[in-house]
Amino acid sequence: MFEVLILTLDSTVRLSTPLLLACLAGLYSERSGVVDIGLEGKMLGAAFGAGAVAYITANAWLGLMAGIAVSVALGLLHGFASITNRGNQIVSGVAINFLAAGLTALLGQTWFQQGGRTPSLPDGGRFKDVVWPFAEQIREVPFIGPLYGELISGHNLLVYSAFLAVPLTWWVLFRSRFGLRLRAVGESPAAVDTAGISVTWLRYRAVIACGILCGFAGAYLSIAQGSGFGVNMTAGKGFIALAALIFAKWRPASAMFACLLFGFLDAVSIRMQGQEIPGIGEIPVQFFQALPYILTVILLAGFIGKAIPPKAAGIPYLKERS
């Protein structure tokens, strides 16, 4: 039983990582007042960029860089549309999702001729699992052995960086000058503008931070968890991350718990497939798949606390009425 629990938690960590990275990405963007439903598209673009470059160069780090570059470029496009041109942020996000879905499959087919997938990665093109010191030696120790050896040790670098990004994000948002301004611009851009700080530049920096983290999330899918890019490999993870962001009420630590919860639901649904629960019978997999969304809707309805978005989220800032 304990072993099953450890294994489920282990896959929870693996499944939560991309959600957490994308969720923190969205946190930066939305806290600055730029709503981003293009997380999915940015992740997908990053996964493709990372997969393609890691295959060609056989270097995981270059792959990660490429993933970040693609994602930041899509983020800047979102910024250009929604900050500079004051376009509708939802529409821009939808456009980015379409562009990423189409371009990755199209270019993947053109460059690699494998139906849109990138070829399996060569040695060195993938982030390997890191085994912590003494993980093998203490494996036999009851309780602590599996906890340390399975759950804490044996993940790849991106997993650890995702969880390190949580305190980092907290520090940036709540303890740094930049974070204070970022949060202010999401609540009241006019006040920030009056203080002589550029709303545009602040929001662009938030969008870039969002792009970097989405780049990590996408690269994790294609060159750490998987070995190569597959068509539409994000499969809605960007939207689950968005749901987690709302679930966490736009706070970093809560974001981690929300992503762990949604990752856990995913892990359980995989484990429960075709298994009977005494007294209840078999719970359909689809129920677990829908559960994150159902929980988010219930939360949004205000039945589990209230999720109040940053006040200026989704509203383009107009410096002066003309």
Added chain:
Amino acid sequence: MNSGQLPRWADYGLIPFLNLAAAFLVSGLVVVLIGENPLEAVKILVWGSLGYGEGIGFTLFYATNFIFTGLAVAVAFHAGLFNIGGEGQAYIGGLGVAFACLALDQYVPWYVTLPFAILGSAMMGAAWALIPGWLQATRGSHVVITTIMFNFIASSLMVYLLNNILKKPGSMQSETRTFEEGGRLPFLNDIFPSFGFGYAPVNLSLFVALGACVLVWLLIWRTKLGFEIRSFGANATAAVYAGISPVKTIVVTMLISGGLAGMMAINEIMGSQHRLLIDFVTGYGFVGIAVALMGRAHPVGIVLAAVLFGMLYQGGAELSFEMPSITRDMIIVIQGLVILFAGALEHMFRPTIVRLFTPSRALKAKEA
């Protein structure tokens, strides 16, 4: 930078045209990037979608879907709501069509089944939009987020239903049994053989879609409810002061919007597939956003935009056949670019155009 600074033809003609031109220009660059000739590609695309009867038939078939989903998004736009859940509403709408067809198809002819199918699809689609609408109206939960969530819930629900409850006994496919004659809409090719639509699945639901356009026009611009919807969308605070109920307006608008999205299933399920199956919506709901944006939320504009997107779908299919290096994903890219330029970047060219128009108008004002 309000509308009104430009003559109407520039607002409704020139700017959409420029946006569209920019989208196609970038699409052309993508084609060049792949290593094909973009002019050749355009030629194949236009010929494939309009060059012969069967091509036109397919174009109109896809356009029918886009009219429904475009109208759905447009009606919500008028109330200032963004219904991004057309995908899920259309999917659930399929249940309504399937229930009507499965119940009646062996006993009555299609024209008896059709009203029930329309009612069923509209009611199921509306039901799926009810909770997001109601939550927006009473609890302030943002309708964009809730409708996205409902798209995913719909997808899980339909997979479950089709795999466990509605599946044809003894079949491996996740789909219902095929409808009999009474559950199939006639193909236009059988009614008007002289058009030569061939095997194109364009069917009578095209006229249902056009009827819906007229009704939406009447509703929005000629009824009290439509006035309330537009007032609420233009200025919610003022509308509330004028005695318009925000809860009623939001909920009713979302019901109408969801119902229209649900009716898309008539074309796919009763008109073409003749059975309910997994993933029959495949993005039509999302493209409805682009159609509504391009059509400026007006039924006439929506029909034109729907035909354009129908051309892209059919022409794109032809293109992937003639130029195998341009896969069907190219259509998704073009759609993305159209949404980007016609939607998110719609104001990009406006300042330049306004500047171009202002001096000449100012001069005229002086002369007068």
